[in-house]
Structure formats: structure tokens, C-alpha cells
Amino acid sequence: MNSLVETKRPVATAWSFALRYGLALLSVSAALGSSLAFMDFHLPQPFGAFALSAIALTFWYAGTGPGILSAVLSSLIRDYFFEAGIRAGSRVIYDLVFLVFALLMMRVVRGRLDLEQRVAERTAELTRLNDHLKLEIEKQNQIEAELRLSEAYLAEAQRMSHTGSWAWSPPPGDIRYWSEECFRVQGFDPKDGQPPYEAFFQTIHPDDRAQIAEVIDSAVRNKEDFKFDYRIVLPTGEIRYAQSVGHPSLSPSGDLIEYVGTIIDVTERRQAEEERERLREAHADLAHVSRMTTMGELTASLAHEVNQPITAVVNGASTAVRWLTREEPDIAEAREAALGVVRNAKRAADIISRIRSISKKGESKRQSVDVNELIREMITLLRNEANRYSVAIRTDLDADLPQAMADSVQVQQVMMNLIMNSIDAMKEVDQLRELTITSQRGEGRHLLISASDTGKGLPEHQMDQIFDAFFTTKTHGIGLGLRISRSIIESHGGRLWAANNAPRGAIFYFTLPIPVEARD
Amino acid sequence: MFASERIVSAMSCHKENKLVAIVDDDDSVRVTLQELLRSAGFSSQAFESAEKFLGSGQQLETACLITDIRMPGMSGLELQARLNAERCKIPTIFITAHGDEEMRFRALREGAVEFLSKPFDDEVLVESVRAALER
Numbered sequence: 213m214n215s216l217v218e219t220k221r222p223v224a225t226a227w228s229f230a231l232r233y234g235l236a237l238l239s240v241s242a243a244l245g246s247s248l249a250f251m252d253f254h255l256p257q258p259f260g261a262f263a264l265s266a267i268a269l270t271f272w273y274a275g276t277g278p279g280i281l282s283a284v285l286s287s288l289i290r291d292y293f294f295e296a297g298i299r300a301g302s303r304v305i306y307d308l309v310f311l312v313f314a315l316l317m318m319r320v321v322r323g324r325l326d327l328e329q330r331v332a333e334r335t336a337e338l339t340r341l342n343d344h345l346k347l348e349i350e351k352q353n354q355i356e357a358e359l360r361l362s363e364a365y366l367a368e369a370q371r372m373s374h375t376g377s378w379a380w381s382p383p384p385g386d387i388r389y390w391s392e393e394c395f396r397v398q399g400f401d402p403k404d405g406q407p408p409y410e411a412f413f414q415t416i417h418p419d420d421r422a423q424i425a426e427v428i429d430s431a432v433r434n435k436e437d438f439k440f441d442y443r444i445v446l447p448t449g450e451i452r453y454a455q456s457v458g459h460p461s462l463s464p465s466g467d468l469i470e471y472v473g474t475i476i477d478v479t480e481r482r483q484a485e486e487e488r489e490r491l492r493e494a495h496a497d498l499a500h501v502s503r504m505t506t507m508g509e510l511t512a513s514l515a516h517e518v519n520q521p522i523t524a525v526v527n528g529a530s531t532a533v534r535w536l537t538r539e540e541p542d543i544a545e546a547r548e549a550a551l552g553v554v555r556n557a558k559r560a561a562d563i564i565s566r567i568r569s570i571s572k573k574g575e576s577k578r579q580s581v582d583v584n585e586l587i588r589e590m591i592t593l594l595r596n597e598a599n600r601y602s603v604a605i606r607t608d609l610d611a612d613l614p615q616a617m618a619d620s621v622q623v624q625q626v627m628m629n630l631i632m633n634s635i636d637a638m639k640e641v642d643q644l645r646e647l648t649i650t651s652q653r654g655e656g657r658h659l660l661i662s663a664s665d666t667g668k669g670l671p672e673h674q675m676d677q678i679f680d681a682f683f684t685t686k687t688h689g690i691g692l693g694l695r696i697s698r699s700i701i702e703s704h705g706g707r708l709w710a711a712n713n714a715p716r717g718a719i720f721y722f723t724l725p726i727p728v729e730a731r732d
Numbered sequence: 733m734f735a736s737e738r739i740v741s742a743m744s745c746h747k748e749n750k751l752v753a754i755v756d757d758d759d760s761v762r763v764t765l766q767e768l769l770r771s772a773g774f775s776s777q778a779f780e781s782a783e784k785f786l787g788s789g790q791q792l793e794t795a796c797l798i799t800d801i802r803m804p805g806m807s808g809l810e811l812q813a814r815l816n817a818e819r820c821k822i823p824t825i826f827i828t829a830h831g832d833e834e835m836r837f838r839a840l841r842e843g844a845v846e847f848l849s850k851p852f853d854d855e856v857l858v859e860s861v862r863a864a865l866e867r
Contacts, residue, residue, distance in 0.1 A: 512830065516802070519829040520758040523850035527764035530854030534771040549767060556760050599757070599804045 232274035236282040239266035244289050259286075259294050260306070264313055271317035272324075279321065283314035367392050374477035380409065380458070381470050382432045387412065388470060397454060397477045399446040417443035417451070428458075435460050435468050441478075453482045495699065500573040502696050503625050506632055507571055513597035514567055521560035528553035566593060570624055578704075580615045581623070583659055583724065587649055590627045597632070598647065601639050603665075605631075608650040616659050616724040618704055623724070626697040626708070630663040630720045633693065637667025637718060657726040658706065664719035669712050678710060697722075750865050752776040755785050755799040755811065756827070761850070765798065765827075772858045774865075782806035782814075791815060794822050796845075796864035798857075801828040801835065809835070812842050823864035827852060 243262035250258050263286035271279030287310050291303060370376055376394030380387050387406055395402045398415050416424060420442045431438035437459050444452040458473030507514070528549050535546035566589055591605055598605050616623075631647065638645040647665050654660030670678060679698045694708075701708040706723040713719040752774050756762045762778040769776045776798075779785040783805055791797075797815075801808040812824055825846040826839050836847045846860040 516829040519850050521760055523827075523829070523852070524758075524760035524764040526851035527761070527768045527854070531764065531768045531771045534768070534854070545771065549764075549771070552760075552764055552767070556764070559760065596802070599802055602804065602807075604804055 232278045233281060235274040236270045236278035236285065239269050240282050240285040240289060242266060243286065244293065247294070257294055259290055260309075263290060263310070267310065267313060268317055271314070271321050276318050276321055279317055280314060283310045286310055371396075374480070376475045376477075377473070378475065379470050379472045382468050383409075385409070385470070389472075394475055397452065397475050398444060399452075415444050415446075417445050419443075431458065431460070432468065432471075435462060435466075438471075438473075452477060453479045495703075496573070499622065499625060499696050499700065502693060503570060503628070506625075506628055506693070507567070509632070510594070510597055513600060514593065516596045517593060518560055518563050518567075521556040521563065524556035525553050525560065528556060563592070570621055570628070572621070578617050578619055580727070581618050581620045582613075583616050583618075583623070583661060584609045584611075584613055584651055586620055586624050587627060587651060587661070590624050590631065591649070594628065594631050594635075598635055601635055601645065603635050603638050603645040603647055606646060606648045608648065610650075610652045613651050613653070613659060614726045616704075617727040618724055619700075622700045623704075626700050626722060627661075627663070629693040629697045630722075633720075634663055634665035634667060634718070637669075638665055639667075641667055653726075654723050657728075658723040659726060660721060660723050662719055662721045664713045664717060666713070666717040669716055670710055670718045672712070675710060675712075679708070750774075750795045751790065751793045752796045752798065752861055752865075753785060753790055753794040753822075754778040755780075755782055755797065755803070755808065757781060757800065757803040761800070761827075768854055768857070769861065772854075772861070774858075774861060782808065782811035785811070786814065791818075791820055791822065796861050797822045797824045798827060798861070799824060801826055801839075802830055809839060809842070812839065812844065816842060823867055825857065825860050825864065827857075 240263065243259060243266040246262050247257060247259035250256070267279060267282045267286055270282040287307050290306060295303065295306065370391055370393035374393065374397065376397050377389070377391045378387060378394050379389035386409055390400075390406045392402065394400075398407070398412060400407050400411070400415075413421065413425075424440050424442055427438050427440045430436075437457065439455070439457040441453070441455045444454055446452060455476045455478050456473060458471040460471055461469045463469050532546040532549035532553065535542045535549060570593075587607065587609060591607070595605065627649075631649075634647045638647070644666050647663065650662045650664075652660050679694050698708045701722045701724070705725045708720070708722040710718060710720045752769055754762055754765050754769075754776055756765065756778070757780055759780075762780065766776050766778050777788075777790060779788065779790075781803055782799070785791065785797075786806075797811075799808040799811055806814070808824075808826055808828070812826075815822055815824075821843055823845045824839075824843065825848065826836075826844050827848045827850055828835070829850045839847050845864050846856070848857060848860075
């Protein structure tokens with residue numbers, strides 16, 4: 213292939229050479245022929261003019277070499293054919309004319325070639341620039357397409373997250389940028405164009421305006437970020453809840469240029485929170501009702517529990533009076549008895565306070581609690597109920613039990629429910645009636661608490677149904693205690709489950725997470 | 733164990749020592765009752781359950797028994813029945829927070845000298861103890 217090209221090129225050059233020099237021969241021959249023809253018709257001899265034309269033609273089309281050849285040939289032909297007889301001086305003048313013409317033509321041709329080269333160079337330059345421009349345009353188009361896509365993604369993300377973005381020149385400036393989502397959240401029609409700041413402000417609930425104006429003014433004055441929650445009143449009267457944050461852009465010299473920020477529509481989130489809050493309240497109400505029902509069942513036992521220290525108080529006071537009213541009053545003995553009164557009155561107050569704390573209806577409060585202490589307190593309150601049915605309560609509590617993060621009233625409610633269930637299950641059992649409560653570290657970072665009894669046990673095929681609402685095996689129960697207990701434990705991040713105890717009875721377990729920061 | 737006690741009690745349940753026994757599962761009631769009796773000039777011994785009282789053998793020396801009714805394990809009424817069955821009739825004063833008429837009637841029928849509701853009047857108790865000891 214290469215050799216073909218290499219052989220072709222000299223061939224082409226040879227052809228071009230032949231054509232160019234052939235043109236010289238041809239044009240001069242044509243000038244000669246035409247002149248001879250003119251003379252045959254007895255016309256004045258025009259060879260000079262024809263020869264100059266032939267020389268010009270050859271220079272123009274075939275270049276300098278063939279041009280010079282045509283000038284030399286023309287000179288020779290003129291000397292030979294037309295002016296053989298004239299003297300040498302005149303011949304030289306004619307030759308000079310041809311020479312000058314040839315030189316002139318050489319210059320013209322060089323000028324033309326220079327021009328052609330410049331044109332070619334400029335053309336190449338322009339072509340290069342054009343290509344570059346095309347590339348730039350292509351790049352620009354690509355960037356624009358990417359930008360459009362990115363904007364579409366951003367608009368979609370803003371729509372999904374209910375977050376609009378804006379830019380605003382500080383007062384008395386106007387809104388500079390207002391994203392599509394801002395229009396939707398604030399209830400403006402995009403067709404009406406970017407809203408003026410005042411129009412935005414008018415959509416804010418009248419009760420929120422003063423506070424927001426103050427927040428914005430203060431932020432602008434101090435060139436600081438701002439953040440505020442507000443309500444939007446839509447033209448339909450619907451209320452929307454939103455939150456806006458703004459961040460100042462400062463010039464290098466520290467002047468405030470503009471604020472950029474976001475508007476987030478938090479209506480759905482707020483409604484969900486309100487719904488959750490309502491559910492929490494309903495759950496707390498239900499738990500409270502359940503607790504009060506159990507407390508109602510316990511009235512006799514609780515009264516007895518309070519009555520014991522009161523009896524001790526009365527005994528102590530009577531004793532003190534007796535020591536004081538003897539013929540020889542014994543102050544020391546009376547004092548001892550009076551101290552006992554104080555001790556027992558405090559104990560009565562403690563019990564009442566425990567009953568009150570478990571009866572009260574309040575918000576769930578999670579705090580670090582000693583589960584063993586909660587178990588002991590619960591046993592104190594329920595001991596009499598257990599005595600009433602001759603149930604012995606045993607405990608096996610891990611002395612090194614870490615604290616749990618829990619609502620003590622709720623956890624006690626669960627314990628109360630489990631203990632009451634156990635007592636209920638043992639009421640009609642003639643054999644040993646024993647309730648054993650244990651606490652220990654369970655698997656993972658959990659405490660494991662169990663309450664096992666020697667009662668009638670659980671229905672084998674309904675082991676998990678006992679936790680369903682309104683499921684009960686009791687004649688007097690409504691079947692909410694275990695359901696509520698399980699939801700309380702699960703809301704603490706623990707589990708509550710049951711199994712049958714060997715050789716008889718049931719065992720309930722529940723776990724409570726140990727907070728990360730709790731010391732073991 | 734109870735069989736042998738029964739024989740002993742049948743032989744020697746004469747209460748010459750005038751000991752007052754207190755049976756109550758509640759520490760504070762037990763201790764303050766003992767103190768009250770001491771201030772009235774009686775010596776007493778306290779037991780936290782009916783089983784412990786029976787196991788102590790002190791019933792043979794007891795001239796007056798003050799007992800709670802509802803206790804873990806054996807109740808006060810069961811204790812009374814057990815003592816009666818052993819022919820060891822100790823004058824018994826019941827103290828309870830749950831006294832109803834039926835219970836009161838049952839206790840008095842079985843020979844109780846008094847049936848008091850907690851908290852009780854110290855004068856009534858002291859008089860009842862004194863009466864029991866003088867029987």
C-alpha cells in the first residue's frame with residue numbers, strides 16, 4: 213500500500229509537470245498559430261499580444277517555471293518567425309518587454325500564491341475554531357442536559373421530602389430564588405411567578421408573624437443563621453405546619469449579600485406525632501385503668517398493709533401514755549415508745565406513698581431504676597394479698613444487678629399483674645402455694661426477671677394467646693392485664709413471655725435493656 | 733412431732749407462769765404489742781407465725797394468747813382450732829384488720845375471750861389480758 217502511494221505520487225507529480233509545461237508549449241503554439249493565421253488573412257501581425265497572453269495564461273495556471281519557458285519560447289518564436297530581419301537592438305527591447313512581463317507575472321503569481329496560502333491558513337484556522345466551537349457547544353449541551361436532569365432530581369427530592377429552597381436579599385430586598393416546592397408548600401401558583409417577600413409573609417398565620425419578624429430581624433442584624441417554626445394559612449383556610457432555616461451569605465468584606473435557606477412542610481410529620489401522642493395517651497389511660505382495676509381488687513390487702521403500721525403507731529402511742537401516766541412516770545421508756553411511733557408512722561406514710569405512686573396517672577418517666585428494689589416494694593404491697601391465700605413469696609435476686617432505664621410505675625404495674633395472676637392461679641390449688649421471683653442478668657445487655665408459681669399452669673395450646681387482648685382464663689378477668697404488660701415491656705425494648713413451670717404452675721419472664729452507660 | 737406435743741400438752745397445759753404469747757407476722761405490731769404489755773406490767777413472748785409458736789413448746793406455759801388471724805401459713809383461727817384439738821385451751825384474744833362478724837362469731841364460739849380490730853384500744857386489750865390471766 214505504502215509503495216503504491218509512493219509510486220503514485222511521483223507519477224502524479226510527473227503528470228502535473230507534463231501538463232504545466234505542456235500548457236506553456238500549447239499556449240505559445242496557439243499564439244504562433246493564431247498569429248500565422250492573422251498574417252494569412254493579411255492582418256497586422258499580433259504575435260506580441262498573443263504571446264503576452266500565452267505567457268500570462270501559463271504563469272497564472274501553470275506557475276513560474278512553465279511561465280518562464282513560455283516567455284523564452286515566445287521570444288525565440290518571435291525572433292525566428294516574425295522579426296528575423298530586425299536589428300539586434302530592437303530584438304533586445306522586445307526581449308526586455310517579455311522579460312519585464314515575465315517578471316511582473318512572476319510577482320503576480322507569487323502574490324496569488326501568498327494569498328492562496330494565507331487563505332488556506334485562515335481557512336484551516338477557522339475550521340479548527342469551528343471544530344472547537346462545535347465541541348464546546350456539544351459540551352455545553354451535555355452540561356445543560358445534566359443540569360436539567362439534576363434539577364429534575366432535586367425538584368423530585370424536594371417534592372418527596374417536602375423541602376423547598378429559596379434565596380432572599382435582606383430587607384428591603386426581594387425573594388431571588390423560590391423553588392417549585394416552595395410554591396407548593398406556601399400555597400402559591402408558579403404561574404404567578406416568584407412571590408414578593410410581603411406576599412410570603414402574608415401567608416404566615418397572623419399569630420406567628422410578630423415572633424417570626426423578630427427572629428428574622430435579629431438574625432439579619434447579627435448576620436446569623438435563623439430557624440423558626442410557623443403555620444401557613446392556605447387560601448382554602450387549611451393550616452399547614454412548616455419550618456424554615458436560613459443561612460447568610462457574606463461578601464469577602466463581611467457585608468450581607470443574601471440569605472439562602474429551606475422551607476420544610478412538617479404537617480404530615482406533626483400529624484403523625486400528634487397521632488402517636490394520642491395513642492400514647494390512650495395507652496397510658498388504658499394502663500392506668502388496668503392498674504386502678506387491679507388496685508381496686510387489692511383494696512382489702514392494701515388497707516391491711518396500711519393498717520399494720522397504724523396499729524403499731526397506736527400501740528406505741530398508748531405505750532408512751534402508759535409510761536407517762538404511771539405513778540412514777542418513766543420518761544426514757546415513753547421516749548423509746550414515741551420514737552417507735554415516729555418510725556411506724558413513717559412506714560405507714562411510705563406505704564401510702566407507694567400506693568399513691570402506682571395509682572397516679574402521669575406521663576411515662578424513664579429513669580435509672582433498681583429493679584430489685586421495685587420487686588421488694590411490690591412484694592411489700594402484695595404480701596398481704598399473698599397471705600390471704602396462703603401463698604408464700606420467695607425471692608432470688610441478683611445482688612449485683614445493673615440498673616435498668618425504665619418507668620418504675622409501669623414496671624411495677626407489670627410485676628403487680630404477674631404476681632396477682634400467680635396468686636389467682638394458686639388460689640384453688642391444695643398443694644404447696646409458692647411464688648418465686650428472680651432477677652438476674654440475661655442474654656445480651658438485658659436484665660431477666662421471672663415470676664414462677666405452683667398454680668394450675670397455662671393452657672398448653674394457648675401459650676401465646678394469653679397475651680391477646682380480651683383473652684382470659686379467669687372467671688372475673690377482662691383479659692387486658694397481660695396484653696398491657698407485654699406492650700409496657702415492649703415499649704421499654706424488652707420482651708415478656710410465658711412457659712409452663714415444672715412440675716406444675718406457670719413461669720413468666722420479662723427482660724429490660726441495660727442502658728449503655730449503666731455501670732455493671 | 734405434734735403427736736408427742738399433744739401428749740405433753742394434755743398432761744401439762746396449766747399456765748401457771750402467766751406468760752402472754754403474741755403471734756403476728758408483722759414485726760412492728762409484734763414489737764409494739766410486746767412493749768405495750770410491758771408498760772402494763774405483763775411479760776410476753778412474740779412469735780412471727782403460728783407454726784413457730786407451736787414448735788416452741790411455749791403453748792404449755794402460755795396463760796394468754798394474742799394472735800393475728802390472717803398470716804402466711806397457719807391462720808390464727810387454725811391455731812385456735814389446733815390448740816383446742818390438743819385440749820390446750822388457752823384464753824385467746826384475736827387481733828385482726830379483717831374482722832367480719834362471721835369470723836368474730838366463729839372465734840368466740842371456739843372460746844376466744846376477745847376479738848379486736850386493728851388498731852385497738854389499749855385499755856380494752858390490757859383488761860382482756862388481765863382477765864385472761866386471772867381465769
